Amino acid sequence: MDYLTDLKAILHSKRANIYYLEKCRVMQKDGRVLYLTEEKVEKQYWNIPIANTTCILLGTGTSITQAAVRMLASAGVLIGFSGSGGTPLLAANEVEWLSPQSEYRPTEYIQGWMQFWFDDHKRFLAGQAIQRLRIQYMQRVWTSDRDLRGEGFNADDEDIRHALQRFNQRIDESKNITELLLTEAKLTKALYKIAANRTKQTDFVRQHDSVDDANAFLNHGNYLAYGLAATTLWVLGIPHGFAVLHGKTRRGALVFDVADLIKDTLILPWAFICAKEGATEQEFRQQCLQNFTSHKALDFMFDSVKQLSKGDF
Structure with a gap:
């Protein structure tokens, strides 16, 4: 399925959002990418507007599903894993970036x-x-x-x-x-x-x-x-x-x-x-x-x- 067909394209240089997430689960649900937080009383879902997002940093206590990664890649969103607060736990000068795969970028x-x-x-x-x-x-x-x-x-x-x-x-x-x-x-x-x-x-x-x-x-x-x-x-x-x-x-x-x-x-x-x-x-x-x-x-x-x-x- 080509998720991009349902997205309104926004130039990366004009996108507004960078997300840092921790203690949550990122997933794909009903054609959207959501993150789920565990509250004391109930679970809460929050939408991520992927067409207007440049990158997502996943901090401590996070997980992400394969379907969510596929959809984020389709929208050209970079995914990074980091330590608490966006800073790696071990390496001071590196973030491990997962780059979306696309053969249609300019040459x-x-x-x-x-x-x-x-x-x-x-x-x-x-x-x-x-x-x-x-x-x-x-x-x-x-x-x-x-x-x-x-x-x-x-x-x-x-x-x-x-x-x-x-x-x-x-x-x-x-x-x-x-x-x-x-x-x-x-x-x-x-x-x-x-x-x-x-x-x-x-x-x-x-x-x-x-x-x-x-x-x-x-x-x-x-x-x-x-x-x-x-x-x-x-x-x-x-x-x-x-x-x-x-x-x-x-x-x-x-x-x-x-x-x-x-x-x-x-x-x-x-x-x-x-x-x-x-x-x-x-x-x-x-x-x-x-x-x-x-x-x-x-x-x-x-x-x-x-x-x-x-x-x-």
């Missing part, structure tokens, strides 16, 4: 990507382009977002402006991928310091296995960004192993490259803001998803990857 983008990827210099130029796009997006969002400006994250502030200008200069001065990655790490470290000062968390140290709220929110939000990146690449038909920055030896490294386009802009400041306000994990997640929608994160990722695949560095 032009992977063909364009391959035209430059085997050339070390062109791959380096693509890495520089990703970093420039990342800064342009941050400047645009941090200038226009009223809530962020109210919390002190304004791209026109002197310390932020100088940090971004210095980063742009170092991008141009970088001679290879190693130098570019080092420059990127210095920018992120500078942004952590700025965010910690803005939210009066001056003792912050970035540690992936730390239990403080800011670190936990950064981990959680980054995995949401990885979900968007994986969706973008799958829809455009570009395998995750063809990275330009994070190394050719890491199988999913291109996911991290594409996620970098939005991570520091949309995840980093709100991780610190929500930690300061004592927000719950769910409240932080809702804030991230709202940011993705209001600032058209998927649109930006799609446009950026398409631009790179055309060799427009």
Whole structure:
């Protein structure tokens, strides 16, 4: 049965929903994908609008039926298994994605990507382009977002402006991928310091296995960004192993490259803001998803990857 015949197609870049589910069972029932929760009194079914969903993260205590996977695949929804809160229990930098199988994805983008990827210099130029796009997006969002400006994250502030200008200069001065990655790490470290000062968390140290709220929110939000990146690449038909920055030896490294386009802009400041306000994990997640929608994160990722695949560095 072709489930797509009953679905109204929505472009992946325009889809609104990312689901994180735990302690439930995902199943197909009456032509729909539902998740079942066990309440004290009765079982409750909740519908998942798959035609408007980009990816589903299954946390602890979840199960999924074969029929549900088949229907999700037909709608082009990515499925991921993760630990509690969207963060893996064992591996800090990997999510195991189950990609829907489709032979009707476009070929032009992977063909364009391959035209430059085997050339070390062109791959380096693509890495520089990703970093420039990342800064342009941050400047645009941090200038226009009223809530962020109210919390002190304004791209026109002197310390932020100088940090971004210095980063742009170092991008141009970088001679290879190693130098570019080092420059990127210095920018992120500078942004952590700025965010910690803005939210009066001056003792912050970035540690992936730390239990403080800011670190936990950064981990959680980054995995949401990885979900968007994986969706973008799958829809455009570009395998995750063809990275330009994070190394050719890491199988999913291109996911991290594409996620970098939005991570520091949309995840980093709100991780610190929500930690300061004592927000719950769910409240932080809702804030991230709202940011993705209001600032058209998927649109930006799609446009950026398409631009790179055309060799427009």
